[in-house]
Amino acid sequence: MGIELGVRPYQRRFVSPLQTAHGLWSWREGLLVRLRDSLGRVSYGEIAPIPWFGSESLEEALQFCIAQNGEWRGETIPERLSATQFGLGCALAELAEAGCLTGKEPAIVDVCGLLPAGEAALDLASQRLAQGHRTLKWKIAVQAIADEIRWLDQLVKALPPDAHLRLDANGGLSLAQAEQWLMACDRINTDPQTAAIEHLEQPLPSDQLLAMQDLGRRYQTAIALDESVATLAQLEKCRAQGWRGVVVVKPAIAGSPQRLQAFCQTYRPRLVFSSAFETGVGRRAALAVASRCSSACSAALGFGTQGWFTDDWDTLTPAELWDRLQ
Ligand SMILES: [Mg+2]
Numbered sequence: 001m002g003i004e005l006g007v008r009p010y011q012r013r014f015v016s017p018l019q020t021a022h023g024l025w026s027w028r029e030g031l032l033v034r035l036r037d038s039l040g041r042v043s044y045g046e047i048a049p050i051p052w053f054g055s056e057s058l059e060e061a062l063q064f065c066i067a068q069n070g071e072w073r074g075e076t077i078p079e080r081l082s083a084t085q086f087g088l089g090c091a092l093a094e095l096a097e098a099g100c101l102t103g104k105e106p107a108i109v110d111v112c113g114l115l116p117a118g119e120a121a122l123d124l125a126s127q128r129l130a131q132g133h134r135t136l137k138w139k140i141a142v143q144a145i146a147d148e149i150r151w152l153d154q155l156v157k158a159l160p161p162d163a164h165l166r167l168d169a170n171g172g173l174s175l176a177q178a179e180q181w182l183m184a185c186d187r188i189n190t191d192p193q194t195a196a197i198e199h200l201e202q203p204l205p206s207d208q209l210l211a212m213q214d215l216g217r218r219y220q221t222a223i224a225l226d227e228s229v230a231t232l233a234q235l236e237k238c239r240a241q242g243w244r245g246v247v248v249v250k251p252a253i254a255g256s257p258q259r260l261q262a263f264c265q266t267y268r269p270r271l272v273f274s275s276a277f278e279t280g281v282g283r284r285a286a287l288a289v290a291s292r293c294s295s296a297c298s299a300a301l302g303f304g305t306q307g308w309f310t311d312d313w314d315t316l317t318p319a320e321l322w323d324r325l326q
Contacts, residue, residue: 002038002071002072002073002074003035003036003037003038003071003072003095004035004036004037004070004071004072005033005034005035005065005068005070005071005072006033006034006035006036006070007031007032007033007034007062007065007066008031008032008033008034008322008325008326009029009030009031009058009062009325010029010030010031010032010279010325011027011028011029012027012028012279012309012310012311012313013026013027013028013309013310013311014026014027014028014308014309014310015307015308015309015310016116018277018308019116019117019139019142020052020170022052028048028277028309029058030046030047030048030049030058030083030278030279030282031046031047031048031058031061031062031065031087032044032045032046032047032279032281032318032321032322032325033045033046033047033065033087033088033091034091034322035072035091035092035095037095041095042095042319043091043092043094043095044091044094044281044318044319044322045086045087045088045089045090045091045092045094045281045282045285046087046090046252046278046279046281046282046285047061047065047083047084047086047087047088048083048087048252048253048276048277048278048279048282049061049083049084049253050083050230050250050253050276053227053230053250053253053276054082054206054227054230054231054234054253055081055082055083055230055231055253056080056081056082056083056084060080060081060084061081061083061084061087064077064078064081064084065084072088072092077089077256079231079233079255082230082231082232082233082253082254082255083252083253083276085255085256086251086252086253086254086255086256086257086282086285086286087252087282089256089257089258090257090282090285090288090289093257093258094285110133110134110135110300110301111133111135111300111301111302111303112133112135112136112137112166112274112300112301112302112303113128113129113131113133113135113136113137114128114136114137114308115128115136115137115138115139116139117138117139117140117142117143118142118143118148118151119147119151121138121151121155122151122154122155122158125155125158125159126158129159129160129163134162134163134164134300135163135164135165135166135198135300136159136163136164136165136166137165137166137167137168137201137302138152138155138165138166138167138168139168139169139170140152140167140168140169140172140173140181141169141170141172141173141177142172145177145180145181149180149181149184152167152184152188153184153188156188156194156195156197157194159194159195160195161192161193161194161195162195163195163196164195164196164197164198164300165195165196165197165198166197166198166199166201166224166272166302167181167185167197167199167200167201168201168202168226169181169200169201169202169203170201170202170226170227171202171203171204171205171206171227173203173204174204175204175211175215177203178200178203178204178215179215179219181200181203182200182203182215182218182219182221182223183219185197185200185219185220185221186219186220186221189220189221197221198222199221199222199223199224199246199272200221200222200223200224201223201224201225201226201248202224202225202226202227202228202248203215203223205227206227206228206230206234207228209225209228209238209241209243210241212225212228213242213243213245216245222245222246223245223246224245224246224247224248224272225238225243225245225246225247225248226247226248226274229247229248229249230250230253230254231253231254231255232254232255232256232259232260232263233255235247235249235254235263235269236263239267239269244269244270245270246270246271246272247269247270247271247272248271248272248273248274248302249271249272249273249274250273250274250275250276250286251273251276251285251286251289251290252275252276252278252282252285252286253276257285257289260289260293261289261292261293264293265293271293272300272301272302273286273287273289273290273293273301273302273303274301274302274303275302275303277308279313279314279321280313280314280316280317280318280321281318281321283303284318286303287301287303
């Protein structure tokens with residue numbers, strides 16, 4: 001008998017549906033996997049796909065797991081199943097290390113707090129600061145640009161000068177709008193008395209890498225790629241095409257954790273690690289990968305997602321959560 005593979009689907013509801021460039025996101029769906037070896041040692045992993053971000057669909061991940069017939073025989077996981085590569089890759093590594101990834105989450109210096117899109121960010125900002133966040137992230141390209149830039153100015157004035165703000169357009173801007181935003185960011189960033197804009201995340205759609213490189217040369221405020229580098233294969237491609245700026249990496253959908261680590265060690269890219277709204281199982285594994293790549297990563301981690309769901313799963317151990325799903 002090899003390694004026993006169990007898989008259990010989960011569904012969890014967001015307290016408030018998230019506004020994404022692809023509509024409202026109300027339920028986070030994914031899979032927990034459990035491996036058990038012949039010595040009875042157990043490890044858990046999470047497959048948390050975001051298909052509109054470039055990973056496989058939940059259905060494809062589930063099909064792959066079901067096709068294993070309850071036993072892991074070391075089959076190669078196809079590249080397009082990037083979330084499956086991560087979930088099973090972490091569970092296998094944990095089993096091999098006999099559980100050294102379990103236990104507490106790695107210590108985190110700074111976690112980025114999320115703000116809701118639109119004017120609501122102004123109300124929530126003080127709450128996020130009170131929770132200890134010094135880096136906040138705000139979704140833009142959701143409402144009229146003139147309104148959003150006006151709210152940005154108000155938001156920056158309301159934040160302490162040592163705070164940092166990340167703006168995330170999710171690829172939703174035109175070139176002219178991106179220029180308007182970058183002008184506003186550069187104007188804000190020339191004032192040392194106010195909070196700084198750390199970066200503008202994915203201003204243009206993911207296929208417009210050259211245009212974003214050009215923007216990066218013309219404005220002071222950094223541009224970070226996110227949707228353009230959802231998977232390791234895309235990350236490698238952007239690097240080959242000359243991108244040396246900031247990249248946002250969501251380990252849960254990037255692919256093999258070992259390959260991601262090797263990439264980071266070889267090229268030392270400017271990384272911001274980010275959540276894919278996974279459960280504690282995927283979160284712990286993603287943070288472990290982030291901390292192993294930490295020499296390349298000094299920016300606040302984008303993992304401020306606890307408390308976004310209606311359930312109490314954040315308080316459960318992997319084993320408790322697994323039992324809850326049966
Ligand atoms: Mg983003």
